[in-house]
Amino acid sequence: MDRTTDDPFAEGGIRFADGAQFIAGRVAESTGDQHADVIDPSDGSVLQRVRLASAADVDRAVAAARAAFPGWSSATPGARSEALNRLATLLAERAADFARVETAQTGKPLKLSSEFDVPGTVDNTAFFAGAARNLEGRAAGEYSGDHTSYIRREALGVVGSVAPWNYPLQMAAWKILPAVAAGNTVVLKPSELTPLTALMFAQACTDAGLPDGVVNVVTADGRTAGEHLVSHPDVAMVSFTGSTPVGRRVAELATRTVKRTHLELGGKAPFVVFDDADLEAAVHGAVAASLINGGQDCTAATRAYVQRPLYEAFVEGVAELYGTVRLGDPRHPQTDLGPLISFAHRDRVAGFVERARAAGAVIAAGGRTPEKGHDGTDLTLGAYYPPTLVAGVPQTAEVVQSEIFGPVLAVLPFDGDDEGIRLANDTPYGLAASAWTRDVHRSLRATREIAAGCVWVNDHIPIISEMPHGGYKASGYGKDMSQYSLDEYTQVKHVMYDTTAVARKDWHRTVFGDR
Secondary structure: OEOOOOOOOOOOOOOOOOOOEEEOOEEEOOOOOOEEEEEEOOOOEEEEEEEOOOHHHHHHHHHHHHHHHHHHHHOOHHHHHHHHHHHHHHHHHOHHHHHHHHHHHHOOOHHHHHHHHHHHHHHHHHHHHHHOOOOOOOOOEOOOOOEEEEEEEEEOOEEEEEOOOOOHHHHHHHHHHHHHHOOOEEEEEOOOOOOHHHHHHHHHHHHOOOOOOOEEEEOOOHHHHHHHHHHOOOOOEEEEEOOHHHHHHHHHHHHOOOOEEEEEOOOOEEEEEOOOOOHHHHHHHHHHHHHHHHHOOOOOEEEEEEEHHHHHHHHHHHHHHHOOOOEOOOOOOOOOEOOOOOHHHHHHHHHHHHHHHHOOOEEEEOOOOOOEOOOOOEHHHOOOOOOEEEEOOOOOOHHHHOOOOOOEEEEEEEOOHHHHHHHHOOOOEEOEEEEEOOOHHHHHHHHHHOOOOEEEEOOOOOOOOOOOEOOEEOOEEOOEOHHHHHHHOEEEEEEEEEOOOOOOOHHHHHOOOOO
């Protein structure tokens, strides 16, 4: 079914025309000659055809952001805070529209969009409205004895941000909110697969009273307009969320003009279950943490390491619970798992499982393309893949070491605590992890020794606006959310005043004359 002439959005939603750009406070048409279809992955229908931005469109957006920067950066923290508070209110009022469009373009279940993505974005906005009023530096003081020093935190300028397709609304917010709260202006490039809620967010920013040019969106592919954005001489900072290989390319391009970079990259999160863990809690936690957003989450549990006394019961429990997960139309209120983002990605995920099977792995659950949903949906029309549990693989296996980004969990046994922690750290990634134990000393050791930006204990996935999100190692650097994120988007200036009013200072003799 082609929905290009049948508006899929709810009453009050926003349909973007062919341009799919948002520049200087309004929807703008692209000057480019390339198009992309925004596809509903639940049935392959076209939601909207958009014309992708050209390099000239990126230049227009950066120019708009640069023109808006002096006024926005000099606005009082209180004024920026008030604008973001209005934005939070507006997002809450439009929550149902955002949730429906997010589900339409990603295939994620409506209950996830409406209970996680949208409320989380509203909360992030309210948090940064408060954080905007808290740009602090070290207290002023006479550190040399003859001078008063103080610290200013100042906005950087135009921030070029690149967001992924898995959480289009939340990632747009994570990029935009701390940057503008700190006084910067932004040009965001969302994924061309899922640009619609980012455009809606930008429109909401204008409707909430943020000045034209503070928030701009260019819908484009990464190789042309995206690379032009991160290389642009008028962009002061680049913030990127996506895969580690692309992150390396972003860093290379940004280095050429000595830009600050913030990279939130891939993950391969370990889920470490010690032999004193609450087995029921660990099984339920593993199912939820491995299937969140169809497993298309860089913090999703992907490697379960289970101490040998609990291993068989854990595998049996997860496999049984996977069998109760309801696949179907993501708009159905009882659907637990919708399609993956695209047919190509579904086939990629299936390829990992088939190669593991061919190498002798035990597929304890799933592993076959499903046909019928719980609601009667013909799943062969969409990019569906079932919850899949892979056992009997070595630590060196592809499914253990590589980021699959789908509803696939590999499970391996371990013996002593040393081995469990060693295996958890045995990948290039370090974004998130969890440890499951009733022993406080074990938990303290695990949180200390597992190399990851976030380590949960007896849970896996919850995030909150007040705490930072970001990785170690090949998972990148820099933080999203929290006051730490706000600091990422500022530069520190030391101001120093002489307090003596003495013309000839003692230190001058080191340059000329005598004491």
